[in-house]
Amino acid sequence: MRREGARGYELLQSLCDDVGPRFPCTAGDVAAIAWAKEALSRAGLSNVRSEAAPATLWERGHESCTVYLPRAQPLSLTSLGGSVATPDAGLSADIVAFDSLDALDAAPVAEVEGRIVYLHHVMPKLRDGTGYNAGSVARTAGPSRAARKGAVGFLVRSIGTETVRSPHTGALFYEPGVAQIPAAALAIPDGDQLRRQLARGHRVRAELKLGCRPLPVGTSANVLAELPGTSEEIVLLGAHLDSWELGTGALDDGAGCVIAIEAARLLGALGLKPKRTIRVGLFANEELGIGGGLAYAATRNDEAKLHAAAIEADQGDGRPWSLRVPLGQRESELSKRLHSALEGLEIGLDEGQSRGGVDISPLKQLGVPFVDLRQDATRYFDFHHTANDVIDNVSREDLVHATVAFAVTVWILANADERYSAP
């Protein structure tokens, strides 16, 4: 007999094993789109289709960093998404460390010019995952903030929470008009060691070689499917199909895709017919430019106002612990109904307002109200954006739990007489 809840886990295993990494416009991305269409069809959903979406392209290539003084040692690092390459022969410079962007901003130019900046930002491990907010700013904004002071390269301590030698990638953002310098993340133990060596007054020189390069913009696709309702309104349940290529994207965001597919399948399999259409949206290219989410919003036209709510699953297999609704509507009947249903899954009603996931965030401009199911992110950033984002680090039980919570939430949103309004 099939193990309880095994269906979603097996679906995720198939995505990880048979498709693998899904970086935009690679063979894996193409395979993932075909995989998603088949999975959505098998789930009994209707109107399975893809919609073209532009995708930012970039290639990682080779990468290495060796530090010299007090002794030669190769560091474990990986390029930040979108980084330019170093010269082929490598980039050699002294390293100067700062513990925050503020400290970097406050430093005299003479301290930074001609050097590689190492930003020693330490991300805390928290259930709500908020440590990632400041962390991702350090990573995305750091390269240009360093370049403004004449730095020739940028290294950041991995924006993650696990002391393994698996560095954490993620996008950077080059400010227009500022020199673009090569940028990479050090694994946490490597960053910590470098910080200690500098703190002891050692002069540390590094040779950085990054072979990454931006490529022309390409085309990927969002994959959509529906459990049709009786009204013309829509509740959107989103996730993203693309992944970084270091692991197999099991948690980010294979788990979200499987939660969305399985939640919709479950409702259909129960013979339920929702009032509003439940649309599953598996978006392209979240990791490097939000190409899929932007294309979806840009092409809704008259359909935009029919979106009664949008919700996204993009925090891995974490058990939801808190529901967030639009500003000022926490005391509404709809919120009470959701809370009452979710309480049994140990999910509370949050004080804060809903924000939407990255893929659905462009719908804000179109007046679509968001609902958030906040998932437990305690372990998520141990694996996220690293080579360790693999099925072995997914909890079968948590995945089932999250799927049920999303199914309950979406069902209530699709069938309520009233709907939320955008704040």
Added chain:
Amino acid sequence: MRREGARGYELLQSLCDDVGPRFPCTAGDVAAIAWAKEALSRAGLSNVRSEAAPATLWERGHESCTVYLPRAQPLSLTSLGGSVATPDAGLSADIVAFDSLDALDAAPVAEVEGRIVYLHHVMPKLRDGTGYNAGSVARTAGPSRAARKGAVGFLVRSIGTETVRSPHTGALFYEPGVAQIPAAALAIPDGDQLRRQLARGHRVRAELKLGCRPLPVGTSANVLAELPGTSEEIVLLGAHLDSWELGTGALDDGAGCVIAIEAARLLGALGLKPKRTIRVGLFANEELGIGGGLAYAATRNDEAKLHAAAIEADQGDGRPWSLRVPLGQRESELSKRLHSALEGLEIGLDEGQSRGGVDISPLKQLGVPFVDLRQDATRYFDFHHTANDVIDNVSREDLVHATVAFAVTVWILANADERYSAP
């Protein structure tokens, strides 16, 4: 004020940061010998000296493995210590998987010949670390067992317990007269995925490229120092100074070196003068040939019989939980005295007989009795022999605890009227 117990941890940090990896006859090994002499002198010990020891040399070089079918994917792997290289152009062959050495032995030659054998040995995570025994046999004996049936390459699931993409190295043993085939360990998630793909009936072909090579035998050194006693007898407290080069050897066996140095320093700092000399032995080349331990035993001559006991710290920072004494002497007065002292540290008296660590094991032939302090190995094999064997994964508190337990044990062995006899 210095934090309680910080001295040992800081000593270990200096070994990891300032010396780093200590593979025999590399610059790190030379630096480690100098570091050890200085650390032993600063600990107030006497007769600090080194004794030459032959060292097996080997170089890892580049390593890669890409599997093809159902899709191209690079696997995370590392060569086994002592492995021969593949041809420069790589070795391409189909993979056949076995779940145990027995299953490999039972397979018909036709199933193995011309293929790469993947041995899917799953090591259990246990406090007593005994999962490593069968695991290391799978690794050391596997290559020749596969080669006997005509395999052209050998892969083993990492002999470790953590689902990260950091493969676990360790020595292999080529049987004389059997073809030497290239051999490597896959990271656990990579091995598990390969096993699933083969179980689903996929044909999996791999291209393996290993650039490792044996080098001529070289010379390293054991470093010895003493807290002198009033009699001519000796209690040997051993650890090994060398390490694999993937991490910085923080747990294996930097922690053991620091435990040994600090235990002896503590006793001296208390103004204690033992009856028997307490000798700290930091051995060379444990990982690939036991060169240091063999040289020590081979050169003791008349001194061998003066060894009243030998004990080794080579299980990282784990808290000791059990004392093992020589066969038939569990009920002796000496065992009772040790047990009584160690009970306060929550250390029990084991039913099994003592075996000695790897470095001191050659002393068995010379009639030296062993005492074992078994350390909690639950987390040890999450990091051991991988790139994650770094200071970040050492517990400051556990290191202090282990140091105290070794100090107490060695003190009692050095001062008892009686001594254990070898079984």
